[in-house]
Amino acid sequence: MSRTTPRVLGIVVTLAVFVTSSTVASAHAEPTATESPALSAKPWRPVDIALHAARPYGNPYTDVDVSATFTGPRGQIMTMPGFWDGGATWRVRFAPPTAGRWRYTTAGTDSGLAGKHGTIDVSASGGDLDIYRHGFLKTSENNRYFTYADGTPFFWLGDSEASSLIGQTRLNESNDPRFSSQFTGIVDTRAKQGFTVVAESELFANNPGNMNEGGPTWNNGDAGFLRDLNPGFWQNADKRIGYISSKGMATFLAMGVGVSLSGVDQTAWAAGLRADYERLARYMVARYAAYPVVWMTAQEFDTPGNCAQCWADIARYVHAVDPYHRATSLHNYPIYAGGGIQYRDQPWYDFVTLQEGHNRVDKVADYWLKQYQATPARPVLEGEANFEGMDVFWDNHAIVQNxxxxESAWKARVGGAAGNDYGAAGVWWTCWTAQDPNGNCQSFGSTPWNEGLFLPGAAQMGYLKAFFTALPWWQLVPAPDATSWAPNVPTDTQAPFASATSDRDVVVVYYPHRLDGGGTYTGTVGGVHRGHYTMRWYDPRTGSYGRGTEVVVTSNAGQITLPAQPDAASDWTLLIRKG
Structure with a gap:
């Protein structure tokens, strides 16, 4: 989806101080000796080391470098870049991954920042939230799904909230009495609905004119772009990302939109623009790598005309600078419209972020299965597909239906996707009211945020999650050869599809609804082993199961006759389980 430079309402609101479970511990006083006071922290939670420059600088953002090297109780060594936080203050923000005593030493181009030593005592428990109990996100060893740092499978269910970190989403006010803050109201609701990721969360830091309650990203308008950084903007974004983390959710974070590098050639890139973008990327890593983020880098990086290779350079740089080496990707432009560049053979490219598009109905085998089968293997995320209620103005103003x-979410899952991102009108880009003048609100539909927040698809994404997380979902793989269907069953976009465990003790069959008005589907599933099986219908619209039917298979490599779904006018999921 094409997005323009974000415009924000001309209202500056005094910042409120959020005190949440993610509030970081900081050393606020200037050290009086090389050895700093001991700090305390919990595993995977950010702790700040405050440092103070010995002299003033004309441009602290561009003129000073600082970092700290951390040594863990098991001999781990991690180097974290630091960031300027206004005035004479720099910070190194670190999330210790293990309990015990960590020691650090700082390095920098200013004598007040370099050569500081200290310790961080890390408690044994990170708390009750899985994101802190198990650690930051990465990809599985077989490159098929996401896990926490300790290898525990992570179920990615994202809600697209592109404007969540900027002033378009208001942090300190709400026009809905149910919520004191528009931002926290959205995050709280999505957490209750079962979402695990705030997705497509963009800083728009490579767009001049962007701002939030902390002020503009860059001071002095276009003259300060990529040079005259305003720490207030970033401090405001800290509060937002910290709040998302306090709800146990990850942030799928981007620098901005890919089209910002439209028309840039390699000569201009090498002449200085690359250095500006790498400095910004380093700053982002320094501020946010200590939170549970996943790097999206840029949205629609490969839009025709963009410098896709420039964005690939930045993604590679982010992956190298981030000491946690958490999952890194690039968000594709739709394949059908000329996008789809992938860097599967590169070690920094951890997973594919697809965009099916909007008002589209695709066939599993031609879209998601092909992505799953591409080599080398990479987890596939369906990052943008049929945002509910969106006005698709380029397609005769079709409104995306529930x-x-x-169906895009379920097709992606049975087709091998490791996760999917949902989006709702009024929330993927927050719209204060139906009359919100922002261009994205008026171009893509003017649904108010507090209506879009409760469109039925959000609850249905929770039902999808409940269905799969009751199974060993990480063991399910697409099974195009598992089923055979009667001649009257569709073979187009509405063809049913199955995924299964390797032993076929668990089989999931998704039946899309018929678009042609035809009857119900019948068929068989083969390759099952001797034993007792139960078949149950699951209604993806309500999250409810029907009564189970027992089936006995008397031979190995046997078959089970698949029942016709309760009705052909609705989509259904059939669960077959041994025992």
């Missing part, structure tokens, strides 16, 4: 949002 069934399109739901």
């Amino acid at each position: 069934w399109q949002s739901r």
Whole structure:
């Protein structure tokens, strides 16, 4: 989806101080000796080391470098870049991954920042939230799904909230009495609905004119772009990302939109623009690598005309600078419209972020299965598909229907996707009211945020999550050869599809609804082993199961006759389980 430089309402609001479970511990006083006071922290939670420059600088953002090297109780060594936080203050923000005593030493181009030593005593428990109990996100060893740092499978269910970190989403006010803050109201609701990621969360830091309650990203308008950084903007974004983390959710974080590098050639890139972008990327890593983020880098990086290779250079740089080496990707432009560049053979490219597009109905085998089968293997995320209620103005103003949002999610999952991001009108880009003058609100539909927040698809994404997390979902793989269907069953976009465990003790069959008005589907599933099986219908619209039917298979490599779904006018999921 094409997005313009974000415009924000001309209202500056005094910042409120959020005190949440993610509030970081900081050393606020200037050290009086080389050895700093001991700090305390919990595993995977950010702790700040405050440092103070010995002299003033004309441009602290560009003129000073600082970092700290941390040594863990098991001999781990991690180097974290630091960041300027206004005035004479720099910070190194670190999330210790293990309990015990960590020691650090700082290095920098200013004598007040370099040569500081200290310790961080890390408690044994990170708390009750999985994101802190198990650690930051990475990809599985077989490159098929996401896990926490300790290898525990992570179920990615994202909600697209592109404007969540900027002033378009208001941090300190709400026009809905149910919520004191528009931002926290959205995050709280999505957490209750079962989402695990705030997705497509963009800083728009490579767009001049961007701002939030902390002020503009860059001071002095276009003259200060990529040079005259305003720490207030970033401090405001800290509060937002910290709040998302306090709800146990990860942030799928981007620098901005790919089209910002439209028309840039390699000569201009090498002449200085690359250095500006790398400095910004380093700053982002320094501020946010200590939070549970996943790097999206840029949205629609490969839009025709963009410098896709420039964005690939930045993604590679982010992956190298981030000491946690958490999952890194680039968000594709739709393949059907000329996007789809992938860097599967590169070690920094951890997973594919697809965009099916909007008002589209695709066939599993031609879209998601092909991505799953591509080599080398990489987890596939369906990052943008049929945002519910969106006005697709380039397609005769079609409004994306609930069934399109739901079927894209289920098709992606049975087709091998490791995760999916949902989106709702009024929330993927927050719209204060139906009359919100922002261009994205008026171009893509003017649904108010507090209506879009409760469109039925959000609850249905929670039902999808409940269905899969009751199974060993990470063991399910697409099974195009598992099923055979009667001649009257569709073979187009509405073809049913199955995923299964390797032993076929668990089989999931998704039946899309018929678009042609035809009857119910019948068929068989083969390759099952001797034993007792139960078949149950699951309604993806309500999250409810029907009564189970027992089936006995008397031979290995046997078959089970698949029942016709309860009705052909609705989509259904059939769960078959041994025992």
